[in-house]
Amino acid sequence: xxxxxxxxxxxxxxxxxxxxxxxxxxxxxxDTASSAESMDLLVQKILSSYExxxxxxxxxxxxxxxxxxxxxxxxxxxxxxxxxxxxxPRSDDLDKDNQDTRDVSKKRKMLPRWTDHVRVTxxxxxxxxxxxxxxxxxxxxxxxxxxxxxxxxxxxxYRHTQDCWATKQVQRSDEDPTIFEITYRGTHTCVHGNQPxxxxxxxxxxxxxxxxxxxxxxxxxxxxxxxSNLRKGLTVNTEMATSFSFPSTSFxxxxxxxxxxxxxGVLDNNNILNSFSSPFTSPATPELNYFSAxxxxxxxxxxxxxxxxxxxxxxxxxxxxxxxxxxxxxxLDFSLDQLELDPNFQFDAQGFFSS
DNA sequence: GACATTTGACCCTC
DNA sequence: GAGGGTCAAATGTC
Numbered sequence: 001x002x003x004x005x006x007x008x009x010x011x012x013x014x015x016x017x018x019x020x021x022x023x024x025x026x027x028x029x030x031d032t033a034s035s036a037e038s039m040d041l042l043v044q045k046i047l048s049s050y051e052x053x054x055x056x057x058x059x060x061x062x063x064x065x066x067x068x069x070x071x072x073x074x075x076x077x078x079x080x081x082x083x084x085x086x087x088x089p090r091s092d093d094l095d096k097d098n099q100d101t102r103d104v105s106k107k108r109k110m111l112p113r114w115t116d117h118v119r120v121t122x123x124x125x126x127x128x129x130x131x132x133x134x135x136x137x138x139x140x141x142x143x144x145x146x147x148x149x150x151x152x153x154x155x156x157x158y159r160h161t162q163d164c165w166a167t168k169q170v171q172r173s174d175e176d177p178t179i180f181e182i183t184y185r186g187t188h189t190c191v192h193g194n195q196p197x198x199x200x201x202x203x204x205x206x207x208x209x210x211x212x213x214x215x216x217x218x219x220x221x222x223x224x225x226x227x228s229n230l231r232k233g234l235t236v237n238t239e240m241a242t243s244f245s246f247p248s249t250s251f252x253x254x255x256x257x258x259x260x261x262x263x264x265g266v267l268d269n270n271n272i273l274n275s276f277s278s279p280f281t282s283p284a285t286p287e288l289n290y291f292s293a294x295x296x297x298x299x300x301x302x303x304x305x306x307x308x309x310x311x312x313x314x315x316x317x318x319x320x321x322x323x324x325x326x327x328x329x330x331x332l333d334f335s336l337d338q339l340e341l342d343p344n345f346q347f348d349a350q351g352f353f354s355s
Numbered sequence: 356g357a358c359a360t361t362t363g364a365c366c367c368t369c
Numbered sequence: 370g371a372g373g374g375t376c377a378a379a380t381g382t383c
Contacts, residue, residue, distance in 0.1 A: 138360055140375060154373070157359090220373090 134188055136168065148174045156190055164190035 024090040026042040049326035135157035144151045156164040173179035 137358090139377090141361075142373065142375095145372060151373085155375090167374095 134166070148173065149177070156188060158190035162190040164188055164192075303329065 022042055027037060029039045029042060034272040136154040137157045137159075138152060139155050140153035141150045142153070152170045154168045154170065156162075156166040166184070166188045168185065171181045171183070175180060276323045
């Protein structure tokens with residue numbers, strides 16, 4: 001818990017720093033009478049940065065013990081479904097447990113929710129395992145109207161033992177069966193679930209081709225895939241590299257409260273790694289475990305990143321400390337000292353923008 | 356035996 | 370009433 005809190009604090013600070021850096025850039029633009037378009041983009045990025053910082057503050061706001069973090073995706077206080085932690089209250093006991101179940105339902109309804117789109121390819125079908133560091137247990141499957149493939153429902157394995165209410169839904173795309181839409185709901189409050197993803201035992205065996213696809217968010221999420229792989233010492237797949245187009249026209253996207261994405265800015269050569277500040281954690285569903293696999297090789301990364309990047313390499317690259325992270329539950333795992341944060345820096349209103 | 360998955364049924368929301 | 374989300378008994382796997 002404390003670990004998570006520290007990470008969130010780190011992310012928060014990095015977002016604020018980003019906002020400051022962007023404001024500085026904007027000031028330069030103002031001085032040099034740059035185009036309105038470029039300044040508008042900077043403003044967009046600044047707003048995005050602060051929006052994310054606010055989201056983090058919302059998510060990490062202290063809740064009562066044992067309660068999952070709430071909110072971000074909360075859309076309503078209306079109870080969603082009467083459930084109790086001990087089971088499913090049927091009509092018999094609905095009355096006596098009415099109040100309790102209402103509270104639990106409300107809690108669930110308010111769980112943050114966001115969606116990732118993950119692509120797996122045919123060569124990924126046969127080997128390897130892949131998980132997001134969390135332990136999921138399937139609790140249901142439904143045929144969805146108008147969908148070719150059933151939707152699977154997963155909850156955290158530690159729901160009952162640790163009152164962890166994280167769930168996810170996995171829906172295979174009709175249009176492209178290699179794409180899975182994964183909707184996460186709630187954040188993990190379990191200790192197990194917070195364990196980092198273990199490093200791959202054999203990079204060449206565990207390289208996987210995961211590409212988040214979404215007409216709106218793919219740039220951002222793909223970059224996270226790439227970073228995630230690089231962090232793990234994995235090679236980067238060509239499909240990733242080619243679908244991750246930069247420099248100057250790639251938008252980052254920020255997930256918003258209504259579970260969609262909003263543009264968080266334009267990536268340029270200086271802040272390509274913006275979007276790398278949040279390592280993508282990929283799903284651990286049986287389907288995806290089954291589909292993940294090896295793809296022997298791959299090298300370029302738009303000519304900018306070589307394969308098998310080491311952590312030190314990334315540190316250098318990340319030194320451009322702007323960010324376009326997308327999830328309110330951000331798992332920032334590079335340390336603040338890499339950001340060269342002045343320990344005496346104060347986020348006061350004046351100094352923040354005038355330094 | 357413990358734990359995970361499957362699947363039919365139940366409940367809620369719209 | 371339809372559709373989606375969840376439960377829990379039955380079944381499977383280790």
